[in-house]
Amino acid sequence: MMLKLSLQLLQLLLLPHSAYSVLLGWVESPDYPSGYSPHASLNWSRCATKGHTLSIRLIHLDLEDSQDCENDAVKIYSNGNLISVLCGKREFEELQATVNPSLRSSPGGCLSLSFHSDYSNTKRHTGFRGFYTLQDFDECQDDPDNGCTQFCHNFIGGYRCSCRHSYHLDTDKHTCTVNCNEDLSGLNSGQISSPSWPSSYAENANCNYTLSVDVHLQLELHFSDDFDVEQSPDGQCIDGLRVETPSGTLGPFCGNTPPPSPLLTHSNEVQIHFTSDNFGTNKGFSLHFKTRDKICPVVVTPHSTVTPEQPEYHQGQTVTVTCDAGREASIQQNSQIVSQYVTTCQSTGIWTSNYICELVDCGFPDIPEDSILKVVGSNSQHTQYNDQIQFTCISKYYTLEGDDTYTCSARGVWESSGGNTEMPKCTEVCGMPEKEPQITARILGGKVANLGEIPWxxxxxxxxxxxxxxxxxxxxxxxxxxxxxxxxxxxxxxGGLVDGRAASSDTKFYDKDNVVDITSEKIIIHPGYARNVNDRTNFDNDIALIRFATRVNLGPNLLPICLPEGNEDLVENEQGTVSGFGVTDRGIHSAKLRYASIGVFSTKECQNTPLFSPNNPMIFTDNMFCAGADGRDSCEKDSGGPFVLPMLTGGSGPFRLGGIVSWGSPCRERRFKGYYTKVKNYVQWIKNTIDATEKSLKQ
Structure with missing residues (x-):
């Protein structure tokens, strides 16, 4: 009786299914239908073959009911993903209507089932029973992405596509297209139109028409006014017509406006391509092609003008091509790139010379890597015509002299708004210490300088x-x-120190980290200085320049002093500041940098020079001045140090180098009067010497 009932149920369940449906087997809980025991379990898994699906049809379900089926439960998975959790008792009609339709695998996928029961039940439940079947998957009906553009035919385990009359399947075996490729080489005239013209053209068309005539002829295309190729509302071509020649592509053309007629191709070889998508009812195009003698293009090369200017140019005619402003032709003449050249029209419709007018490139400015002048951003990519660069200096201790913004000019050089083609320069900020001495004192045992007060x-x-x-x-x-x-x-x-001991190897001095050790590379003594001591009757031209082996990094403790400006001479009683590490009033070298404010003496007072030997006074010249004050003066080992104007205490910068400590009788044997080299007289020599030296070192 049970077998008969099962067969009747099977017949009922299989009726609505595909004509191809194979019963593969049963799946049921342990000891079904006698009832499962506590701690019972079952794991089951099957997979469908390609083009088929696997389904489970439950015909009986009687399990212990619990919240979220946490006690007894049967769980079904599709490709590892849980699709159903069941418990309790369900009638056959409910299983058939709401449960079984979801218990299906994807095409070629797998179904798995697990069953478990907990430790006890208040009553014995019979369990569950179902059967699984392998069924053909109907791609044409159930898979909207089957890819067939016209007809789809299902068969057991797969499907195939087919096309309407006059179409054929493309190589992808899904797309229906038309055979519209045609080679019309050798014909001097003829007609070309879209597929099915004048009816709507076919979808998924990919047409290619080949035209080829004698090399001295060119093809011209005459389109009919009835032009209709699908276009999007924003003007983009959905379907499109392109005309390709060896020199380039014309199009794509679409919409309701035909290409200009006649369309001169300037070529004896043309490929006409037409493509359409899989939707639309547009009419298409029709054209007539014919030949004419070749003429050269009116535009010899983009971004240029020609002289003389004519509607068309024939064989043997010559023109002068001039590149637009800011462009140059890629041709070398006398080692220079030119912006103008001459060319002649040939019978083949090609100009004898056809150079590209490229944007002038000024190149990145030639700035040494260690330069104090920098380009903001240092972008070497934007160096073409009308590009701009901006200059700056590496730190606040330099001032930019000249324009800061330059533009790449049509001449291929960087040029400022003021027409300057020389790059700007960075000059040191001079004579402007960030700290100012507070009071005056005498250098012989006088005021000790703080770091940064006399940074030069x-x-x-x-x-x-x-x-x-x-x-x-x-x-x-x-x-x-x-x-x-x-x-x-x-x-x-x-430099950068006020304690001379910090220049030693001893590490205990507080300002040792600020010390800058400078090595000389070149020493240039003034040519008018008497270097032979035996011939020396004075210290005239007692001045020398020192070039460093490397550039020093300027900072608050190391800054240059300004040179004098103009022709103003020193004024009697003018106050300045002298500094040094020389002998103090105690007769020893000062470990600390000291400074004092002193006044300039009159020329008459300066001419009263000290004696260096009996009856042998030193000669005073116009290249010197003397200065001092009661109890304040430079001293031995201060030689070469600065005399600065105006005096540092109470004065405002920029401060300038008025003098260089030069000579005098021993400090303790004279009445506080020292002699100084007058720097004003040597400013031009200093500048000329530095310029000449730097120039020679660059060569």
Missing amino acids: HLLVKYPSRGGASLINDRWAVTAAHVVENVPETTLHLY
Whole structure:
């Protein structure tokens, strides 16, 4: 009786299914239908073959009911994803209507089932029973992405596509298209139209028409006014017509406006391509092609003009091509790129010379890597005509002289708005210390300078003690007698310090980290200085320049002093500041940098010079001045140091180098009067010497 009932149920369940449906087997809970025991379990899994699906049809379900089926449950998975959890008791009609339709795998997928029961039940439940079947999957009906553009035919395990009359399947075996490729080579005239013209053209068309005539002829295309190729509302071509020649592509053309007629191709070889998508009812196009003698294009090359200007050019005619402003032809003449050339029309419709007018490229400015002048952003990509670059200096201790913004000109050079083609320069900010001395004192045991108050003062420690003044980041000035017997590359100077001991190897000094050790590369003594001591009757031209081996990094503790400006001479009683590490009033070298404010003496007072030997006074010249004050003066080992105007205490910058400590009788034997090299007289020599030296080193 049970077998008969099962067969009747099977017949009922299989009636609505596909004509191809195979019963593969049963799946049921343990000990069905006698009832499952506590802690019972079952794991089951099957997979469908390609083009088929697997389904489970439950005909009986009687399990312990619980919230979320946490006690007894049967779980069904499709390709590992849970699709159903069942428990309790369900009638056959409910299973058939709401449960079974979802218990299906994807085409070629797998179904798995797991069953478990907990430790006890209040009553014995019979369990569940169902059968699984393998069924053909109808791609044509159930898969909207089957890819067939016209007809779809299902068969057991797969499907195939077919097309209407006059269409054929493309190589992808899904797309229906038309055979509209045609080689019309050798014909001097003829007609070409879209497929099915004048009816709506076919969808998924990919047409290619080949035209080829004698090399001395060109093809011209005459389109009919009845032109209708699908176009989007924003003007983009959905379907499109393109005309391809060896020199380029015309189109795509679409919409309701035909291409200009006649369309001159300037070529004896043309490919006409027409493509359409899988939707639309547009009419298409029709054209007549014929030949004519070749003429050369009116535009020889883009971004240029021609002289003389004519509607068309024939064989043998010559024109001058001039590139637009800011462009140049890629042709070399006498090692220069030119913006104009001459060309002649040939019988083949090609100009004898056809150069591209490219944008002028000024190139990235030639700035050394270690330069203090920098380009903002350092973008070397934007160097073509009308591009702009902006210059700046590496730090606030430099000032940009000249324009900061330059534009790439039509001449291929960087040019400022003022027409300047020379790059701007960065000059050192001079004579502007960030700290200012507070009170005045005498250098012989006088006021000790704080770090950064006299940032241009350099200590010459080896091979002999003295001073120097920083005048830019590569040069210093000192007295000639300080360096007259020193080999050029052995001189060591120290900057950024106020304690001379910090220039030693001892590490206990607080400002040692600020010390800048400077090595000389070149020493240039003024040619008018008497270097032979036996011939020396004066210290005239006691001045020398020192070039450093490397550029120093400027900062608050190391800044240059300005050179004098104009022709104004020193005025009697004019107050300035002298600084140095020389002998103090106690007769010893000062470890600390000291400074004092002193006044300029009159010429008459200066002519009363000290004696260097009995009856042998030193000669005073116009290249000198003397200065001092009651109890304040420069002293031994201050030689080469700066005398600065105006005086630092109470004065306002920029401060300028008025003098260089030069000579005088021993400090303790004279009445506070020292002699100084008058720097004003040597400004031009300093500038000329530095310029000539830098130029020679670059060569």
